[in-house]
Amino acid sequence: MKKKLSIFFVLLLVASMVLAACGGKKEEAEPSKEGEKPAQEAPAKEQVLNLLETSEIPSLDSTLATDSVSFRVMNNVFEGLYRLDQNNEPTPGMAESYEVSEDGKVYTFKLRDAKWSNGEPVTANDFVYAWRKALDPNTGAEYAYIMYDIKNAEEVNTGKVPVDQLGVKAVDEKTLQVELKNPIPYFLSLLAFPTFYPQNEKFVKEQGDKYGLEANTTIYNGPFVLSEWKHEQSFQLKKNEQYWDAQTVKLETINFNIVKDVATGVNLYETNKADRVGLSAEFVDKYSSDKNFKTKSEPVLFFIRMNQKNEVLKNVNARKAIAMGFDKEAMVATILNNGSKAANYFVPEGFVTGPNGKDFREENGDLVKFNAEEAKKYWEQAKKELGKDKITLELLNYDSESAKKIGEFLKEQLETNLPGLTINIKQQPFKQKLDLESKMQYELSFAGWGPDYQDPMTFIDMFVTNGAHNQTGWSNAEYDKLVKDAKTTLLSDLQARWDAMVKAEKILLDEAVIAPMYQRGAAYLEREYVKGIVDHPFGPDNSYKWAYIE
Amino acid sequence: MARYTLQRFVYMLITLFIIATATFFLMKLLPGSPLQNQEKLSPEQQKIILEKYGLNDPVPVQYIRYLGNLAKGDLGVSFQYDNRPVSQLIGDRIGPSAQLGFQALVFGTIVGILLGVIAAVRHNTAIDYTATILAVLGISIPSFVFGGLLQYYIGVKLKLLPVAFWEGFEYTIMPTLALSVFVIASIARFMRTEMLEVLGSDYILTARAKGISGFGVIFKHGLRNAMIPIITILGPMAVNLMTGTLVIEQIFAVPGLGEQFVRSINLNDYPVIMGTTIFYSALFILVIFIVDLLYGLIDPRIRLAGGKK
Numbered sequence: 001m002k003k004k005l006s007i008f009f010v011l012l013l014v015a016s017m018v019l020a021a022c023g024g025k026k027e028e029a030e031p032s033k034e035g036e037k038p039a040q041e042a043p044a045k046e047q048v049l050n051l052l053e054t055s056e057i058p059s060l061d062s063t064l065a066t067d068s069v070s071f072r073v074m075n076n077v078f079e080g081l082y083r084l085d086q087n088n089e090p091t092p093g094m095a096e097s098y099e100v101s102e103d104g105k106v107y108t109f110k111l112r113d114a115k116w117s118n119g120e121p122v123t124a125n126d127f128v129y130a131w132r133k134a135l136d137p138n139t140g141a142e143y144a145y146i147m148y149d150i151k152n153a154e155e156v157n158t159g160k161v162p163v164d165q166l167g168v169k170a171v172d173e174k175t176l177q178v179e180l181k182n183p184i185p186y187f188l189s190l191l192a193f194p195t196f197y198p199q200n201e202k203f204v205k206e207q208g209d210k211y212g213l214e215a216n217t218t219i220y221n222g223p224f225v226l227s228e229w230k231h232e233q234s235f236q237l238k239k240n241e242q243y244w245d246a247q248t249v250k251l252e253t254i255n256f257n258i259v260k261d262v263a264t265g266v267n268l269y270e271t272n273k274a275d276r277v278g279l280s281a282e283f284v285d286k287y288s289s290d291k292n293f294k295t296k297s298e299p300v301l302f303f304i305r306m307n308q309k310n311e312v313l314k315n316v317n318a319r320k321a322i323a324m325g326f327d328k329e330a331m332v333a334t335i336l337n338n339g340s341k342a343a344n345y346f347v348p349e350g351f352v353t354g355p356n357g358k359d360f361r362e363e364n365g366d367l368v369k370f371n372a373e374e375a376k377k378y379w380e381q382a383k384k385e386l387g388k389d390k391i392t393l394e395l396l397n398y399d400s401e402s403a404k405k406i407g408e409f410l411k412e413q414l415e416t417n418l419p420g421l422t423i424n425i426k427q428q429p430f431k432q433k434l435d436l437e438s439k440m441q442y443e444l445s446f447a448g449w450g451p452d453y454q455d456p457m458t459f460i461d462m463f464v465t466n467g468a469h470n471q472t473g474w475s476n477a478e479y480d481k482l483v484k485d486a487k488t489t490l491l492s493d494l495q496a497r498w499d500a501m502v503k504a505e506k507i508l509l510d511e512a513v514i515a516p517m518y519q520r521g522a523a524y525l526e527r528e529y530v531k532g533i534v535d536h537p538f539g540p541d542n543s544y545k546w547a548y549i550e
Numbered sequence: 551m552a553r554y555t556l557q558r559f560v561y562m563l564i565t566l567f568i569i570a571t572a573t574f575f576l577m578k579l580l581p582g583s584p585l586q587n588q589e590k591l592s593p594e595q596q597k598i599i600l601e602k603y604g605l606n607d608p609v610p611v612q613y614i615r616y617l618g619n620l621a622k623g624d625l626g627v628s629f630q631y632d633n634r635p636v637s638q639l640i641g642d643r644i645g646p647s648a649q650l651g652f653q654a655l656v657f658g659t660i661v662g663i664l665l666g667v668i669a670a671v672r673h674n675t676a677i678d679y680t681a682t683i684l685a686v687l688g689i690s691i692p693s694f695v696f697g698g699l700l701q702y703y704i705g706v707k708l709k710l711l712p713v714a715f716w717e718g719f720e721y722t723i724m725p726t727l728a729l730s731v732f733v734i735a736s737i738a739r740f741m742r743t744e745m746l747e748v749l750g751s752d753y754i755l756t757a758r759a760k761g762i763s764g765f766g767v768i769f770k771h772g773l774r775n776a777m778i779p780i781i782t783i784l785g786p787m788a789v790n791l792m793t794g795t796l797v798i799e800q801i802f803a804v805p806g807l808g809e810q811f812v813r814s815i816n817l818n819d820y821p822v823i824m825g826t827t828i829f830y831s832a833l834f835i836l837v838i839f840i841v842d843l844l845y846g847l848i849d850p851r852i853r854l855a856g857g858k859k
Contacts, residue, residue: 140598231805264801264802
């Protein structure tokens with residue numbers, strides 16, 4: 001008896017191992033099998049979308065949220081005065097209409113008849129309350145700065161004046177007046193950003209510490225409501241019947257499951273448990289010919305920051321040599337392979353169009369391309385000027401998978417193309433990297449920047465003299481003046497303002513302050529029956545308001 | 551016994567205090583700040599926000615404040631999950647981790663013991679060699695490889711079990727299996743070695759000479775003695791398994807505690823780092839204590855020295 005039992009157990013284990021082992025071979029032998037599986041026909045009438053999310057929702061308090069997961073959820077369960085539409089233009093949300101004063105500084109919004117999910121009307125005071133809360137230094141909102149265009153916002157946030165001095169007031173229940181510091185042309189699209197969402201004062205105060213922590217301790221005014229929230233596991237959005245534009249919303253339910261591993265996400269997609277899944281580089285080759293394979297370009301730019309406190313990097317020719325000295329096309333094709341584009345510029349492509357209707361990129365085109373010959377010339381020149389033959393630079397990098405690979409790629413490329421250069425890679429945790437950059441304790445660094453609002457200024461003003469994010473020590477009076485003018489005097493002439501920013505970008509790259517590498521892309525798989533999910537270039541990543549199952 | 555327990559309890563508290571203190575100061579040496587949006591904030595803005603968390607105060611002040619709150623049972627609120635109490639954060643996630651860990655432990659221990667005993671009894675036969683090879687494989691194959699293979703072949707290809715998520719017992723089978731491989735392998739290896747030693751000892755010979763059946767000798771006399779070292783490794787293993795495993799939980803999308811600790815360190819989420827450390831340590835200390843008590847039950851030769859005073 002026991003002998004049989006023992007044999008049984010041994011066989012069981014052997015069987016499981018063998019199963020696993022043969023499986024491995026099978027995968028190599030039949031690489032084409034993925035395409036065969038017919039996608040399960042989704043019932044056309046059932047408007048249920050199954051998605052994956054990469055983490056638990058960190059926050060549902062619009063004043064505190066900082067991350068893409070929170071923003072994505074909030075964009076679909078809340079609504080500000082405006083929201084971004086399918087073309088990424090601001091479209092009226094809680095606002096019905098607005099009037100703006102002649103100097104462009106005072107906006108008066110008429111609110112529509114909209115309700116919170118508990119039946120309370122959305123009023124002007126909800127905005128006043130939420131915005132004051134976001135700027136109150138006691139709240140410690142990390143995105144408070146995004147509101148600094150409102151009159152007195154910065155003063156309130158730094159504690160110099162009390163919150164009631166903020167340039168926002170409820171004229172009556174349905175009229176909100178906002179006073180700006182400067183007549184910025186992108187104010188409406190800024191209003192779509194989550195920090196500008198309203199909060200119902202009465203409800204928030206009732207919930208106290210618990211506001212935003214559970215599905216039922218939060219109220220909603222967006223196209224959907226958060227109907228279920230199992231922490232770290234899943235959450236569910238249901239159509240908000242109270243939503244003012246409920247007739248546009250077709251989806252009844254969106255199920256989100258939290259899946260942190262890309263391979264797991266792909267397996268769930270394969271078994272029809274997820275309708276859309278993001279891919280990392282190692283899956284791109286496998287799926288790039290799949291009919292449901294898609295890529296999107298995001299307005300996030302990665303570049304090499306060069307610290308001009310360093311004697312070598314102070315030399316403009318050395319910087320130019322570095323900026324031209326690596327093959328960006330090869331970088332995006334071999335390492336990223338996910339829709340990322342080689343960037344010969346700083347302001348991303350497809351991000352913003354000017355008063356003349358042209359994309360910013362059409363104005364300046366390619367400003368700094370890979371050119372090994374040119375790079376070498378600049379490099380020899382720099383070495384002569386510096387009186388050095390051998391130069392060693394340190395590249396500050398961080399510990400993400402793609403950053404590691406790109407760091408190695410850069411080292412190899414720059415050392416090959418620029419004779420006498422040695423690059424040492426210093427890899428740090430991301431937060432430490434940021435710290436070292438802001439203290440300017442680095443030589444070269446792997447840096448990235450995404451927009452906060454839909455205007456080239458969100459990129460351009462980084463590099464003004466002593467700007468908090470300049471971190472290169474670069475200073476250029478002409479550049480500073482262009483930025484300053486664009487933020488003040490030129491606000492009355494938007495074309496001139498646009499031209500000033502175009503000119504500023506040119507100066508920035510002519511002086512090779514930074515070496516642009518690539519504009520980030522993302523690859524994903526999406527079932528063919530999923531229609532109308534909108535990807536936004538800034539602020540929250542997605543809107544499901546217009547999405548449906550076909 | 552009561553006195554011994556009390557004494558141990560006081561030691562446990564002291565140990566916990568030392569761990570909490572060491573972690574607090576080590577944690578403050580971590581570079582970077584807990585701000586999520588740090589790259590967008592100027593130093594001035596960062597200071598305003600850190601003020602809210604009391605992080606602009608000197609470290610000893612923060613330490614005293616933390617201990618004060620801890621004494622009241624308040625672990626603070628998370629930075630990454632705005633305003634969410636750390637105790638709730640751990641509470642929400644420990645369930646699935648503990649369930650998986652427990653299942654893997656029970657399954658792994660039973661299979662491991664059986665495998666080890668069989669290998670020892672059939673010493674130097676094909677069965678023994680097979681079991682040994684399996685044990686070596688089980689220890690050397692990382693669980694994420696095994697988990698990934700299971701998921702792909704059983705979940706995606708054969709569609710026998712759900713690929714991932716956490717919705718019922720069938721969802722726990724694959725992660726449990728993946729987790730238990732290591733348990734099976736470690737226990738089987740230990741068991742085999744111990745069993746061989748025990749079976750070679752004089753009292754087993756005596757038992758056999760008395761005419762007790764082979765089965766009785768192995769299970770009544772052999773197994774009980776061979777279990778002692780197993781219990782020693784089982785304690786810490788149980789804590790390790792039940793407090794969540796980063797990789798397996800990620801692969802099978804289990805809403806457990808595994809990733810939280812690593813994530814909180816990466817994000818400098820101080821209250822969560824502290825809370826999780828204290829939670830883990832308390833569990834560890836408790837389990838070690840239980841293991842000590844178990845020794846006495848399993849082997850009467852081991853007496854609780856403190857209990858007799």
